[in-house]
Amino acid sequence: MDLRVDALSHRYGNLEVLSDISLDIPAGQVVSIIGPSGCGKSTLLRFIGGLERPSEGQIIQRGQPPEGSLNPLTYVFQDFALLPWRTVAGNIALVLEDHGLGSARQDEIITNVLARTKLSEFRDALPKQLSGGMKQRVAIARALAVNPAVMLMDEPLSALDSQTRELLMDDLIDLWARERFTAVYVTHNLAEAVRLGHQIVVLSRRPGKIREIITIETPLDARRRSDPELASIEERLWSVMRDEAQAADLELVDG
Amino acid sequence: MADTTHHSLGAQTERTAAGADKPHSAGEANTTVRYRGGGFRTHSIFWVGPVVFVVLIAVWEWGTQTGFISNLTLPKPSDVLGTFGELWRTGTLFEHLIPSLTRFAVGSAMGCLAGVIIGVMIGLFSHVRAGLVPVVAAIFPIPKIALLPLFIIWFGIGEGSKYALIALGTFTPMVVATYGAVDNVDRTLIRMGQSFSLSWASIVRKIVLPGAMPGIFSGLRVSLAIGIILLVAAEMLGARRGIGAYILEAGSLYDLERLFAGVIILSALGVVVNFVLGLIEDRVLRWRS
Amino acid sequence: MTKLTRRQTLGLIGGTAALAATPLIAKPAYANTSIKVGALRFTSHAASFVAFERGYFADAGLDVEFEFFQAAQPMALAIASGDADYAVTAISGALVSLAERGATKVIGGALSEEQGIDGQKIVASNAAFADGVTSPAALAGRTWAVTQAGSSFHYMGSKISGAEGVEVEFQPLQGVGNIIGALRSDQVDAWSIVPHIAKPLAAGGAINIIGDVADYLPNYQVTTVFTSTANAAEERAKTEAFLAAFARGAADFNAALVDKTEGEDGAEEMVQLIHNYVYTDRELDAARPAIVNGAMRINEGAALNTTSVEDQLNWFKSEGLVDQAASMENLVDTSYVDTM
Numbered sequence: 001m002d003l004r005v006d007a008l009s010h011r012y013g014n015l016e017v018l019s020d021i022s023l024d025i026p027a028g029q030v031v032s033i034i035g036p037s038g039c040g041k042s043t044l045l046r047f048i049g050g051l052e053r054p055s056e057g058q059i060i061q062r063g064q065p066p067e068g069s070l071n072p073l074t075y076v077f078q079d080f081a082l083l084p085w086r087t088v089a090g091n092i093a094l095v096l097e098d099h100g101l102g103s104a105r106q107d108e109i110i111t112n113v114l115a116r117t118k119l120s121e122f123r124d125a126l127p128k129q130l131s132g133g134m135k136q137r138v139a140i141a142r143a144l145a146v147n148p149a150v151m152l153m154d155e156p157l158s159a160l161d162s163q164t165r166e167l168l169m170d171d172l173i174d175l176w177a178r179e180r181f182t183a184v185y186v187t188h189n190l191a192e193a194v195r196l197g198h199q200i201v202v203l204s205r206r207p208g209k210i211r212e213i214i215t216i217e218t219p220l221d222a223r224r225r226s227d228p229e230l231a232s233i234e235e236r237l238w239s240v241m242r243d244e245a246q247a248a249d250l251e252l253v254d255g
Numbered sequence: 256m257a258d259t260t261h262h263s264l265g266a267q268t269e270r271t272a273a274g275a276d277k278p279h280s281a282g283e284a285n286t287t288v289r290y291r292g293g294g295f296r297t298h299s300i301f302w303v304g305p306v307v308f309v310v311l312i313a314v315w316e317w318g319t320q321t322g323f324i325s326n327l328t329l330p331k332p333s334d335v336l337g338t339f340g341e342l343w344r345t346g347t348l349f350e351h352l353i354p355s356l357t358r359f360a361v362g363s364a365m366g367c368l369a370g371v372i373i374g375v376m377i378g379l380f381s382h383v384r385a386g387l388v389p390v391v392a393a394i395f396p397i398p399k400i401a402l403l404p405l406f407i408i409w410f411g412i413g414e415g416s417k418y419a420l421i422a423l424g425t426f427t428p429m430v431v432a433t434y435g436a437v438d439n440v441d442r443t444l445i446r447m448g449q450s451f452s453l454s455w456a457s458i459v460r461k462i463v464l465p466g467a468m469p470g471i472f473s474g475l476r477v478s479l480a481i482g483i484i485l486l487v488a489a490e491m492l493g494a495r496r497g498i499g500a501y502i503l504e505a506g507s508l509y510d511l512e513r514l515f516a517g518v519i520i521l522s523a524l525g526v527v528v529n530f531v532l533g534l535i536e537d538r539v540l541r542w543r544s
Numbered sequence: 545m546t547k548l549t550r551r552q553t554l555g556l557i558g559g560t561a562a563l564a565a566t567p568l569i570a571k572p573a574y575a576n577t578s579i580k581v582g583a584l585r586f587t588s589h590a591a592s593f594v595a596f597e598r599g600y601f602a603d604a605g606l607d608v609e610f611e612f613f614q615a616a617q618p619m620a621l622a623i624a625s626g627d628a629d630y631a632v633t634a635i636s637g638a639l640v641s642l643a644e645r646g647a648t649k650v651i652g653g654a655l656s657e658e659q660g661i662d663g664q665k666i667v668a669s670n671a672a673f674a675d676g677v678t679s680p681a682a683l684a685g686r687t688w689a690v691t692q693a694g695s696s697f698h699y700m701g702s703k704i705s706g707a708e709g710v711e712v713e714f715q716p717l718q719g720v721g722n723i724i725g726a727l728r729s730d731q732v733d734a735w736s737i738v739p740h741i742a743k744p745l746a747a748g749g750a751i752n753i754i755g756d757v758a759d760y761l762p763n764y765q766v767t768t769v770f771t772s773t774a775n776a777a778e779e780r781a782k783t784e785a786f787l788a789a790f791a792r793g794a795a796d797f798n799a800a801l802v803d804k805t806e807g808e809d810g811a812e813e814m815v816q817l818i819h820n821y822v823y824t825d826r827e828l829d830a831a832r833p834a835i836v837n838g839a840m841r842i843n844e845g846a847a848l849n850t851t852s853v854e855d856q857l858n859w860f861k862s863e864g865l866v867d868q869a870a871s872m873e874n875l876v877d878t879s880y881v882d883t884m
């Protein structure tokens with residue numbers, strides 16, 4: 001299933017947030033979105049997932065979601081959004097319970113996604129007992145449990161320290177190598193965007209417009225941290241973003 | 256704290272010794288960095304509370320024994336204790352305690368339950384909020400005691416009016432606490448629920464209600480304390496039995512020993528209720544960090 | 545005729561009362577002393593109002609300031625705390641307890657029940673009345689309203705039901721207003737109350753009068769004059785001056801409204817005087833019947849019926865409402881007035 005963002009614009013009252021965004025999200029690819037703070041990345045992601053309606057334009061879905069997908073468009077949140085009163089397994093069960101799968105099937109799914117995210121031993125732990133990286137892995141496991149067509153990830157790693165971030169990034173790359181999932185990956189971090197994105201969409205400062213779309217041909221699992229090609233792409237992205245970021249930084253917050 | 260000081264002193268001596276043969280310019284003395292991170296942090300010292308209690312009561316007993324405190328001002332603690340003994344031996348304690356506990360339990364259960372239900376509705380539905388928040392705000396400051404004669408006409412002089420008084424008194428703070436708690440449920444969790452297409456009922460039951468629990472519990476603490484306060488008011492009219500009636504009777508007879516005994520029972524009731532609530536809270540809110 | 549009866553009683557008990565010479569005529573033995581007199585806005589407190597309005601307090605050298613209360617109990621506490629010097633109230637458990645603690649003393653008598661004079665009424669709610677409670681004998685198993693345990697209502701209810709050999713259940717309702725509300729709505733069955741409250745309610749069909757308290761408690765000393773122990777023991781001249789002026793007020797009141805020896809004009813003048821203090825929220829015409837109806841005898845010379853007081857004290861003890869050791873000596877200072 002592919003998604004297409006079609007001529008999308010949005011304003012909150014007088015505040016123009018996004019302007020004429022058109023974008024393809026082909027199945028099996030990760031699209032990274034970067035842009036200065038406040039340019040509307042999270043807002044765009046909310047439109048893509050249908051949590052909000054844009055003022056203009058639309059999101060078009062091409063093809064059917066895969067068989068057995070319980071929640072085709074599934075978010076992974078920056079702050080994990082785990083229910084603190086439920087265990088790891090309970091948090092995953094939450095998104096399955098409404099589908100009437102029967103407890104055996106539900107249990108099977110939970111065991112499966114926990115294994116895939118290397119969380120099996122933490123099945124009965126409460127969120128407060130987990131580190132930030134573990135919590136995000138639980139959130140990813142929860143997303144995988146509903147067998148999504150597209151994962152919508154809003155800065156999933158930015159609440160984590162840099163070592164954990166590296167580890168989790170490796171996990172995500174592994175996961176992609178195995179499952180070839182489709183994702184929209186919003187981030188501030190150029191290195192993340194370059195490591196994980198098949199395409200990198202650069203947005204301008206608010207109102208967000210597409211400044212540039214960079215496609216990287218190197219397969220995800222072949223990318224190395226020290227790869228000079230990636231470093232040069234990162235350098236280029238930074239030169240594009242630098243001015244935008246600086247200007248955005250000087251704007252009054254409530255513009 | 257003492258440990259740290261000791262440590263740095265040791266380090267200083269060591270350094271001075273080690274650097275003894277190194278040339279020091281005159282007047283360059285070594286000093287320890289002054290510790291200035293103390294205070295502003297309370298830690299529990301378990302024995303102070305009981306000691307303060309014992310000292311207070313001892314002074315009080317001494318004062319009343321010697322006549323330094325006149326028996327018009329305060330009763331002797333030993334006499335109050337004697338009154339307790341009498342209450343216990345004659346079985347009057349339970350004669351008063353059981354009706355009061357029943358009134359408290361029934362009244363506050365009705366009030367708190369209704370309060371939580373209305374509070375959740377206010378938290379969830381804009382129309383209910385618009386309609387009921389002003390009503391609740393209007394009821395809240397009414398001294399419920401003032402309505403007692405009215406309740407007697409409505410619900411009878413028996414238990415009905417007493418339940419109603421306690422129920423109304425616990426209801427309003429519970430409503431306010433509950434809808435505040437619902438409002439304070441982490442919006443990102445609700446958004447998460449929606450993003451997984453959970454049904455409305457599931458979101459309310461699995462996200463909103465558990466998320467509002469901490470707020471509901473703190474509301475319960477306030478409401479139940481009010482419930483105990485209202486016990487005395489509820490037993491003002493038409494009650495011969497009950498701790499509140501006992502206190503009122505003691506007051507009207509200027510019987511200070513019984514008055515104090517009754518008041519102590521009420522405050523003990525408050526402590527017990529709070530303790531039990533704490534236990535339940537620890538279990539139910541085990542997930543809190 | 546009633547006067548005779550009372551005098552006879554006085555004579556009979558006179559022997560015990562020879563302790564003190566009662567100054568019935570005020571002399572300004574004590575000049576320009578300011579005192580605070582506690583009062584309720586009831587006709588039963590009229591003696592103080594009369595003494596004030598007619599200058600008897602001033603004649604006695606007392607500069608009186610009234611301190612008004614809503615109920616008898618806070619008034620007793622105000623005397624104990626020294627916020628008021630003298631007051632008139634029914635003998636209650638609180639008064640006995642305060643006296644036991646050395647705070648207050650009864651020094652004279654005020655309102656008395658007297659057979660032949662319209663006194664306190666026994667009343668029943670409409671539902672109870674319709675159900676057969678037409679006389680106090682039919683009170684078995686009924687509820688009896690009291691303000692608080694140990695109040696005069698409790699005493700009367702207990703004595704009346706005891707005399708009829710029936711059991712009643714006492715229902716504490718704190719205030720007279722609450723009791724009237726409860727009677728009107730048939731929440732309680734019976735009560736006893738001063739005639740100026742009973743009669744208008746009965747006339748309005750809200751309650752039914754089923755008997756007279758005086759039939760059960762003849763010579764019941766309903767209210768007494770009391771003061772702090774310090775005043776009674778150490779301020780003899782001041783206390784005597786107060787009682788003398790009070791007694792003059794009482795004599796005027798009795799003459800005008802109880803014995804009616806002053807004629808229409810005298811009665812009317814008295815009603816107007818009292819109306820300055822009582823039922824001030826009503827027009828004089830509306831207040832007049834209530835004031836006239838409420839006129840019960842205030843003891844001449846503030847004499848005190850110690851027999852009745854002792855009976856009340858014993859009742860408090862038997863009910864366990866006050867300390868078993870409570871004594872007449874602690875409660876009453878008989879050195880000021882005649883006792884009966």
Ligand SMILES: Nc1ncnc2c1ncn2[C@@H]1O[C@H](COP(=O)(O)OP(=O)(O)OP(=O)(O)O)[C@@H](O)[C@H]1O
Nearest residue numbers: 012015017035036037038039040041042043044206
């Ligand atoms: N619900 C809303 N109502 C009004 N304004 C909003 C709303 N949500 C976002 N905005 C505004 O829209 C702009 C874009 O917000 P958005 O959160 O999408 O930016 P972002 O690119 O995700 O920023 P960041 O990098 O800080 O996460 C901001 O100026 C924000 O204040």
Ligand SMILES: [Mg+2]
Nearest residue numbers: 041042043154
């Ligand atoms: Mg964002």
